[in-house]
Amino acid sequence: MQPTSDFATALHNALSDALADKRRRCEEIDPVIGEAAGMLAEFVLDGGKRLRPTFAWWGWLGARGDTDPAVVVRAVAALELLQAAALLHDDVFDGSTTRRGRPTVHVRLAGAHRTAGWSGDADRFGTAGAILLGDLALTWADDVLRDAGLPPVALRRAGPVWSAMRTEVLAGQYLDLRAQAAGDETEESALRVALFKSAAYTVARPLQLGGAIAGAPAALMDAYHRFGSDIGIAFQLRDDLLGVFGDPAVTGKPAGDDLREGKRTLLVALALRAATASGAAAAGDAVRAALGCATLSASQLDAARGALVALGAADAVEKRIATLTDSALAALDNSPVEPAAARRLTELAHAATRRDS
Numbered sequence: 604m605q606p607t608s609d610f611a612t613a614l615h616n617a618l619s620d621a622l623a624d625k626r627r628r629c630e631e632i633d634p635v636i637g638e639a640a641g642m643l644a645e646f647v648l649d650g651g652k653r654l655r656p657t658f659a660w661w662g663w664l665g666a667r668g669d670t671d672p673a674v675v676v677r678a679v680a681a682l683e684l685l686q687a688a689a690l691l692h693d694d695v696f697d698g699s700t701t702r703r704g705r706p707t708v709h710v711r712l713a714g715a716h717r718t719a720g721w722s723g724d725a726d727r728f729g730t731a732g733a734i735l736l737g738d739l740a741l742t743w744a745d746d747v748l749r750d751a752g753l754p755p756v757a758l759r760r761a762g763p764v765w766s767a768m769r770t771e772v773l774a775g776q777y778l779d780l781r782a783q784a785a786g787d788e789t790e791e792s793a794l795r796v797a798l799f800k801s802a803a804y805t806v807a808r809p810l811q812l813g814g815a816i817a818g819a820p821a822a823l824m825d826a827y828h829r830f831g832s833d834i835g836i837a838f839q840l841r842d843d844l845l846g847v848f849g850d851p852a853v854t855g856k857p858a859g860d861d862l863r864e865g866k867r868t869l870l871v872a873l874a875l876r877a878a879t880a881s882g883a884a885a886a887g888d889a890v891r892a893a894l895g896c897a898t899l900s901a902s903q904l905d906a907a908r909g910a911l912v913a914l915g916a917a918d919a920v921e922k923r924i925a926t927l928t929d930s931a932l933a934a935l936d937n938s939p940v941e942p943a944a945a946r947r948l949t950e951l952a953h954a955a956t957r958r959d960s
Contacts, residue, residue: 610657610660610676611653611657613672613673613676614653614656614657614660614676614679614680614683615648617676617677617680618647618648618680618683619648621677621680621743621747622640622643622644622647622648622743623644625640625644625743625746626640626641626644639732639735639736640739642708642711642712642736643687643708643736643739643740646687646690646691646708646736647683647684647687647740649703650703651683651686651703653683654805654806654809654838654951654955655679655682655683655685655686655804655805655806655809656676656679656680656682656683656809657951658805658806658809658810658813658831658948658951659679659682659809659810659812659813660675660676660679660813661810661813661944661947661948661951662809662810662811662812662813662814662817662819662827662944663675663679663813663814663816663817664813664941664943664944664947665810665813665814665819665823665827665940665941665944665945665948666813666814666817666818666819666820666823666940666941667817667941668813668816668817668818669817670753670754670757670816670817671752674751674752674753675751675753675813675816677747677751677752678747678748678751678752678753678761678816679809679812679813680747680751681744681745681747681748681751681765682744682809682812684740684741684743684744684747685740685741685744685768685769685772685804686804687737687740688737688738688740688741688744689737689772689776689804690702690737691708691709691733691734691736691737691740692733692734692737692776693776694707694708694709694733695709695730695733695734695737696776696779696780697860697864698864698897699856699860699864700857701855701856701857702855702856703855704852704855705855707733708729708732708733708736709726709729709730709732709733710729711729712728712729712732712733713725713726713728713729713730714729716728716729741769748761748765753816756818757815757816757817757818760815760816760818761812761815761816763815764808764811764812764815765812767803767808768803768804768808768809768812771799771803771804771808772799772800772803772804774799775796775798775799775800775801775803775804776800778792778795778796778799778800779796779800779866782796782867783864783865783866783867783895786867787867788867788871788872788875789872790869790872790873790876792867792872793867793868793869793871793872794836794869796867797835797836797839797840797843797868797869798832798835798836800839801835801836801838801839801842802831802832802833802834802835802836802838802839803831803832803835805831805835805838805839806830806831806832806834806835806838806955807827807828807830807831807832807835808831809831810827810828810830810831810948811824811827811828811831814827820939822938822939823938823939823940826934826935826937826938826939826940827938829930829931829934830931830932830934830935830938830948830952831931833927833928833930833931833934834927834928834931834952834955834956836927837923837924837927837928837931837952837955837956838955838956840868840869840870840920840923840924840927841924841955841956841957841958843861843866843868843869843870843920844870844917844920844921845958845959845960846859846860846861846862846866846868847859847861847862847870847907847908847911848908848917849959849960850959853959853960854959854960855960858904859893859899859904859907859908862890862893862894862896862899862904862907863893863895863896863897863899864895865894865895867894869920869923870911870916870917870920871890871894871911871916873914873915873916873919873920874886874887874890874910874911874914874916875887875890875891877914877915877916878890878910878914881914883910883913883914885910886910886913886914887910887914889903889906889907889909889910890907890910890911890914892906892907893906893907924956927956928952928953928956931952932949932952935948935949
């Protein structure tokens, strides 16, 4: 496979092959485990933007990597399993009922429990099962990276990046949970969650993973970190806007889910700060009333949306996205990245921050 061939197809095939092998091994344990592994495989293969392995691929190309491209594709496929683990756990933590327009895994497992008439609480079974499948995905991610066939020196270089990324995404999930529980509405908390829960493992670390496999110089690894952190945060800020203002038919999630789940995003933090500073108590109350409201009505959602716009928070987040994108592209421009990769990373940066789903 040439470096410029159809990466998406090669990635899908690599994932399919790895997951088929994993499922066979699970079936050897017990057909029931094979069935659960099949549900996980379906979740991984059915949809998703594949951003993380794509950034890793271009991070490798940008560093002029000379490893067999097919091996690199197999290695970066591990990022999709890390992503699956995070999504399965997030859906449980947030009590989400849909993902990509379909029932979430814990909802599907609870439904299977009810249909079969098993004993015990169906929802608790669904939650426990989804957590275990998320753990399985995380385990498989390690296996896929290790068994991809990378030269030993490249695998050793990738190790610290991979280790840091796993720790950071789990830390980000905990920070998110704690911010919701503690009601932390500060801008600093929102940005810290965005950095570690999303930015680090969406763009920055995948780029560095590709760079590490290629043996990128320190200057390029630093540029990847700066570019990736800024674009990753901008990506999450776009996600925050879509979580409130997005079209469910496009996003695949119910309208206002972030508000319903009580997410203390930068959008919310800026709105509440503006409400306090301007004395707009009614607007601030509309936002607070929506936060964590499991029975959020259409009228309450409309009121919260109106307040977020009127307080200038939505516009401020849009401006922050633009500023972060400009900063990221400047870091890329001043780096020793291969020119064709720089052009593609610029395109990916715009796609990640201007999307509607």
